[in-house]
Amino acid sequence: MTSDARNPRARILGTGRALPAAPENAAPSDTPPADGAASDASAGKARRRAAAGETTSDLATRAARAALDAAGIGPRDLEMIILATSSGDAPMPATAVYVQQKLGAELIPSFDLSASLTGLLYGLSVANQFVTAGTMRHVLVIGADLLSRRVDPRDRAAAALFGDGAGAVVIGPAAGDGRGILSVSLRADGRKADVLQVPGGGSAEPLTPERLADRRHTLRVNQLELRQAVEERLGGQALAALATAGLAPADLDWVIPHHADAHVAALLSERLGCPKQRVIGALDGGSAAGASAGSVAIALDEALRDGRVQPGHRVLLCALGGGLTWGSAVVRM
Known part of the structure; x- marks a missing residue:
């Protein structure tokens, strides 16, 4: 899964991110630890938590808009949306279709990819293949998770590790200047x-x-x-x-x-x-x-x-x- 490193044909055109407004403590001090929960020096660190009613697709869409602006293109210039997530809006359908809808993109392929914390790199690899092959010009890759909704609040060690946020990159053709x-x-x-x-x-x-x-x-x-x-x-x-x-x-x-x-x-x-x-x-x-x-x-x-x-x-x-x-x-x- 490589590009020609001497003459890359795809590059990152723009990036963006979206975060909940403010960090919160990983777990309230009066929350009893889960049975067998491991202690960790990082427990109690601030992690950003999505507000009530805020969804994975909300953060993903905000990050995507920032990346599109940085790339100098609009949603209708996109030809594919790949969303890497382990905490989508619902088990079905793919959260990427909600992002497509919220962005106002065309009827382009939009799908989720599940590879946990490595998901953004898996998505980058898929996008790279399409752009390098000349099949598509602009592919949006987003990594977004609201793992605070998946963590047992009694497990302080796990709660200290995971927060919420989204990052996005737009992949497009390289310019022939070695960047890519x-x-x-x-x-x-x-x-x-x-x-x-x-x-x-x-x-x-x-x-x-x-x-x-x-x-x-x-x-x-x-x-x-x-x-x-x-x-x-x-x-x-x-x-x-x-x-x-x-x-x-x-x-x-x-x-x-x-x-x-x-x-x-x-x-x-x-x-x-x-x-x-x-x-x-x-x-x-x-x-x-x-x-x-x-x-x-x-x-x-x-x-x-x-x-x-x-x-x-x-x-x-x-x-x-x-x-x-x-x-x-x-x-x-």
């Missing part, structure tokens, strides 16, 4: 499917009063195994994406992981041999923290708009999430 998507590398390991999951509510476990009482419809995360997977997989996959792009770690200007806490920043800094200051993300509990499929695009948009990422910069995007899924992309902005 240089490589995308994706992986999955279904043997680790239970590390991060919502077990109830599907065909395997239809919801019943008993399963609801047991909170099988809420997010379950094995934080120890998830962290081990990040340590084992994220750095290696990043190096693979760089090799495919014909680049060395020293060629990178920035690294944007799905959630750059101090541990992840140190890990990537060591594996890639780059300063921690070059790792962009939620080091200070910022707005990209815990936004799941939206995290990478949110952080990229922030860095573009505040001037850290400049035209021509080489940026590594990487993520790991439920599935387990993980991947990396190298982009020259």
